[in-house]
Amino acid sequence: MVHAPVLLAALMLAGAAPAPDEAAMWKAIFSLEQPVPAVRASSEATLLKGGATAYGVLAKVARVGGMEQALEAMGHPSSCSFTVQQRFREMQPNRASLSSRAAELLGRMLAEDATLRQKAQRSEDPFDRGLALAASARTPATQVDALMAMRMEPDPKLRLWATSFAECFTRLAAKRDDGSEEALSAASRELEELADAVRAPLRCVEPEELEPVLVEELVKGLATPSGWSGTDDSMRFYVRRENGERVELSAACAVAAYDAAAAKGTYEEGLIMSIATMMQGDWKLRQAAGQRLARDLEHVPEQKRNRTAAELVIAGHEVKKKVTFDASRLDWNQVELEAAVRQGNPEARAAIQRLILCRNGVDQRDLSLLGYAGTKAAADKAYELAQKCPQGKASAVAALVRLKDPRAVTLLSQAMADWGFDQEPLKRAILESYTPKLGEQLKAMDARGSPQVRSMLQFLRAAGVMKP
Numbered sequence: 374m375v376h377a378p379v380l381l382a383a384l385m386l387a388g389a390a391p392a393p394d395e396a397a398m399w400k401a402i403f404s405l406e407q408p409v410p411a412v413r414a415s416s417e418a419t420l421l422k423g424g425a426t427a428y429g430v431l432a433k434v435a436r437v438g439g440m441e442q443a444l445e446a447m448g449h450p451s452s453c454s455f456t457v458q459q460r461f462r463e464m465q466p467n468r469a470s471l472s473s474r475a476a477e478l479l480g481r482m483l484a485e486d487a488t489l490r491q492k493a494q495r496s497e498d499p500f501d502r503g504l505a506l507a508a509s510a511r512t513p514a515t516q517v518d519a520l521m522a523m524r525m526e527p528d529p530k531l532r533l534w535a536t537s538f539a540e541c542f543t544r545l546a547a548k549r550d551d552g553s554e555e556a557l558s559a560a561s562r563e564l565e566e567l568a569d570a571v572r573a574p575l576r577c578v579e580p581e582e583l584e585p586v587l588v589e590e591l592v593k594g595l596a597t598p599s600g601w602s603g604t605d606d607s608m609r610f611y612v613r614r615e616n617g618e619r620v621e622l623s624a625a626c627a628v629a630a631y632d633a634a635a636a637k638g639t640y641e642e643g644l645i646m647s648i649a650t651m652m653q654g655d656w657k658l659r660q661a662a663g664q665r666l667a668r669d670l671e672h673v674p675e676q677k678r679n680r681t682a683a684e685l686v687i688a689g690h691e692v693k694k695k696v697t698f699d700a701s702r703l704d705w706n707q708v709e710l711e712a713a714v715r716q717g718n719p720e721a722r723a724a725i726q727r728l729i730l731c732r733n734g735v736d737q738r739d740l741s742l743l744g745y746a747g748t749k750a751a752a753d754k755a756y757e758l759a760q761k762c763p764q765g766k767a768s769a770v771a772a773l774v775r776l777k778d779p780r781a782v783t784l785l786s787q788a789m790a791d792w793g794f795d796q797e798p799l800k801r802a803i804l805e806s807y808t809p810k811l812g813e814q815l816k817a818m819d820a821r822g823s824p825q826v827r828s829m830l831q832f833l834r835a836a837g838v839m840k841p
Contacts (some may be wrong), residue, residue: 398423398430405474420478421485428482428489430473432501438472440503441615444534446473447480447507478503481776483508494713499528506531506538513553516542523525529586530595533618536564576621578772580629585611587620588633591641596620598643604605608830610644624648628662635665640672642681650688653832663690670694682824683712689805692716703728707739714745722746729754741798744775744806752778771802774811782814789818789825796825800832807838 397419420427435443435645483490483505493505502523509519520542523535539561546554577583590596591612599613610627612620622630623642631644649663666673666681667690673681683696687708695716697782698709703724710728713721725742729751740758743751752773759769770788773781788799803811812833833839 394423394426394641398427401427402430402471402475406471417478421482424486424673425489425492428479428493430481430503431479434475434597435472435479435504436500438470439533440500440530442470442473443476443479443500444503444507446476447504447510456757469658479504480508480511481562484511484515494519494522499531500525502526503531503534506535510538510542513542513546513549513551516546517553517556520534520557520564523564530590530615533562533614536561539564564827576623577626577630578623580625583622583626583629583633586628587614587632588637589616591630591634592639595643598641599653601647605651608647608652614762624652624658628658628665631665633661635669642666642669642673642677642711646684647682649690650684653835656835656837659688660690663688664689669692682764683709686715687713687801689801698724700724711742713747714742740765741771741775741802743769744802747776752776752780754779756784759788767796767799772801774799774802775806777806777808782810785814786810786818786823789823789829800829803829804833804836806840812839 375443390758401416401419401423404412407413407416420431423430435446438446483493490505490508493501493508496502496505506519506523509515525531526532526535539557543554543557543561543695546557568682577587587596590733595615599611599619601608601610603609608624610622612622612630614620627644627648631641634641645662645665648659649666650670652659652662663685667685670678670692671681678694679697680768682694686692688827695718696709698706698713698721700720703710710721710724714721714725722745725746727744729743731739740755740762743755755769755772755776756778759766759773762769766784767788770781770784773784803815815826815830815833819830830839834841
């Protein structure tokens with residue numbers, strides 16, 4: 374919450390001292406923070422009757438919270454868009470920020486005063502035009518006019534907000550059944566068509582199709598990565614815009630978006646982390662994504678940096694940062710442990726011995742780490758556990774493959790058939806310790822129709838270690 378004296382000082386730095394009437398409005402608005410209900414009620418009444426002067430003061434305070442907060446506080450229809458922040462404010466109204474309270478009063482003022490509302494609609498400032506739109510949520514009779522006023526809206530972000538409001542207004546009109554649905558639906562359709570001229574494409578397949586407006590929104594925090602779908606060979610990434618719209622990007626577009634945002638000082642590792650660690654179909658793109666993340670690790674939040682570095686190392690990327698692990702919590706630090714041993718940390722090698730050779734044997738999914746021990750005892754242990762532990766067979770075989778132990782070939786077929794949770798360690802081991810003999814064994818297994826083996830062969834060919 375912004376305290377009144379601090380906010381007043383900040384706002385007054387931008388202009389001269391307020392006139393007497395304006396000073397009264399400032400006094401009233403800061404009285405909204407008073408704990409006495411009667412004082413707050415009196416201040417609200419003063420502001421609601423303050424006309425253009427009160428509007429100017431309230432708008433300055435509302436701006437502190439930004440456009441999105443102001444629109445929500447003013448009355449973005451809760452039946453269509455109900456955020457956690459809205460629920461928090463309703464449950465604890467006395468703890469709402471001063472900027473939210475100012476926006477809520479603006480909504481009431483504009484809903485009741487047609488002259489002020491029309492003036493806001495004609496304002497050169499998109500913030501005012503957004504306030505006029507949001508105020509119509511309180512008065513259904515004004516909604517068609519409010520939407521029509523947005524037809525020529527030049528601000529792309531506000532145009533997208535208008536389409537969101539229009540959809541909500543139409544849904545609510547259908548529930549009211551008061552005859553307004555048809556007009557609102559027509560206005561909604563027209564806004565949707567007009568928004569297409571400024572909206573980033575719903576899909577970006579080739580990097581040159583990437584819209585600059587989307588990059589700007591990523592830089593400003595108005596758009597954020599929101600996951601991916603598809604397969605390891607064909608990945609589609611999603612970015613959610615501030616108004617809820619989702620943009621689909623190909624993997625190449627995701628890398629291009631990362632580069633464009635990084636050039637402006639914003640590093641969205643969520644755009645390319647999965648490409649760097651999971652992609653199989655386009656090995657060059659996978660390598661490019663990993664190189665970028667390794668280069669930009671210092672920009673990853675500190676609490677995520679070590680884990681991110683570890684995942685990159687395990688995926689085969691060169692990372693300058695030395696990965697650390699917690700020796701007292703090895704069961705929870707297996708990713709970091711594997712990365713550390715791959716970077717040559719002697720303490721990690723010793724920790725593997727403690728984790729594997731002295732463990733209780735209940736969960737064998739990390740047996741693949743034995744492949745880094747580099748000893749005959751480790752190979753013998755892996756072979757023994759591969760025979761005795763069905764749940765750990767694939768991991769144990771991964772260790773044998775990494776150690777280039779010939780016994781791996783005799784167990785490979787069964788491990789590939791039942792690899793379960795251990796597919797990634799086994800994939801990595803085969804990729805990094807590939808031999809022609811191992812390749813011949815895989816081809817023979819593929820001839821018998823194993824889908825797991827076929828996927829592995831595609832992976833090896835994409836990486837360039839096996840000829841097409």
